[in-house]
Amino acid sequence: AQKITQTQPGMFVQEKEAVTLDCTYDTSDPSYGLFWYKQPSSGEMIFLIYQGSYDQQNATEGRYSLNFQKARKSANLVISASQLGDSAMYFCAMREVYTGTASKLTFGTGTRLQVTL
Amino acid sequence: DTEVTQTPKHLVMGMTNKKSLKCEQHMGHRAMYWYKQKAKKPPELMFVYSYEKLSINESVPSRFSPECPNSSLLNLHLHALQPEDSALYLCASSLGAGVYEQYFGPGTRLTVT
Secondary structure, rough: HHHHHHEOOOOEEOOOOOEEEOOOOOOOOOOOEEEEEEEEEOOOOOEEEEHHHHOOOOOOHHHHHHHHOOOEEEEEEOOOOOHHHHHHEEEEEEEOOOOOOOOOEEEEOOEHHHHHH | OEEEEEOOOOEOOOOOOOEEEEEOOOOOEEEEEEEOOOOOOOOOOEEEOOOEEEEEOOOOOOOOEEEHHHHHHEEEEOOOHHHOOOOEEEEEOOOOOOOOOOOEEEEEEEOOO
């Protein structure tokens, strides 16, 4: 069984500063994918960034980067130059192959990020 | 366009009612998902459809009945729900059911009275 752990229930960051949200995972499957999603108070889950287990380089998407350390089983999200609109809940998630035709996405408990002036 | 739409946005229903939630995507995705999210908790997978066939049912009670009439549309039929079923119901889609990113709709906030 796979497991995702986010140990920071809440984080504060000042506007324009960088922040790192932690995520560790546990799986015995060699093929998996790691995702970060943002959920504002409106409820919609917004896809931010993806890292595949075989990817050699850390994923980046604009102000988001993923610090992937496979041996430590960690996939931390780094947000650079924080903006007020970044205030939201952030979920780390992992997909493993579930059957031959489907896979399952499991989420961590989330980190609530508050960006302050 | 990475849009998944869901209707209605809000739904209040009694325990004896029958209602349906609707989800639609026009991105050519072949996998669609229903998740349930309680307040301050992560989403929990309910069902996965791959190529219009039910691939995963996470032991969801039969009062929730999914349906995938075509590759763009996903419904969740609700009948005889309990107050504890009140939650945000999220629909998602992905290119395939493999390790692809999922795109979520805005959700339907369901209250069972």
